[in-house]
Amino acid sequence: MLALVMTYVSLGAACGSSAPASVDGLRRVVGTDLVGARGATQADQRKIDRTVVGLCAGGVWTNAECLRHGEGQ
Structure with a gap:
């Protein structure tokens, strides 16, 4: 699971994601x-x-x- 999370994180970083500037932006991120x-x-763990x-x-x-986050898995 950690590998999957880290893959998504690295892909997101490579795309130049930036911090949201509004509550709506934060909602889209989260x-x-x-x-x-x-x-x-x-199923709950996948949501988290x-x-x-x-x-x-x-x-x-x-x-x-x-x-x-991945240390406990």
Whole structure:
């Protein structure tokens, strides 16, 4: 899973993603997958991971923070 997250992060960085300038921009980066996720199922974990990919690709989280997300998996 970490490899998948890092692949998306590196692809996002290569595309020149920049931090959002508005709440609407942030919503597009973060998405709505996390709404209702509790982390209790594999489906919940995928929702969390998709949210993390958006945060990492959008530059909201640092590279170190993105790497830390995958440490528990």
